[in-house]
Amino acid sequence: MQDRIISHFGTSIETKALSAEQLPPLIERGAQAMVTSLLNGGKILSCGNGGSAGDAQHFSSELLNRFERERPGLPAIALTTDASTITSIANDYAYNEVFSKQIRALGNRGDVLLAISTSGNSANVVQAIQAAHEREMVVVALTGKDGGNMASLLTLDDVEIRVPSTVTARIQEVHLLVIHCLCDLIDCSLFGEE
Ligand SMILES: O=C(CO)[C@@H](O)[C@H](O)[C@H](O)[C@H](O)COP(=O)(O)O
């Protein structure tokens, strides 16, 4: 069993090392899009399923409350947390619409959608991107594998941060690191380097 554990650590380290070679320019672009939005009075909406729902909430809590330093809260909303809204949309319409319907209600031009899916194929996240484009929002997509249907929907104004792995758990582990990089870059850009 310990061999399995060591193997998980090993593949996680390898995926992070490969990501450190490939992803920094994309993470920087994603953070810049978020900083521009926040400086213009925008906000960041986030969504995903399962572990990625947890990531969406992890990100919004670090903006709303704090990351590593004292600073004012920043405007962010995870679209994964309101059970009444999510169950009613799924019940009355379709599960595929649980995020897009919230985005049509809450999203404004210049806001950012942080769309998280390891496969890039979750239909409700795909529809969230379509709703964000209708609202003239910028999309920062955290994906993996071949980017799935999400990758083909993104425009030149959007940013896809695709983790170079085909394993869901390994992709999620890098997504969390990317989220912490985004928080750090946002804090440094808005409040100065420490
Ligand atoms: O956390 C995990 C697996 O590590 C699962 O909960 C996983 O997030 C769920 O199966 C998701 O529905 C997968 O969706 P996606 O990443 O393909 O969009």
Ligand SMILES: [Zn+2]
């Ligand atoms: Zn998981």
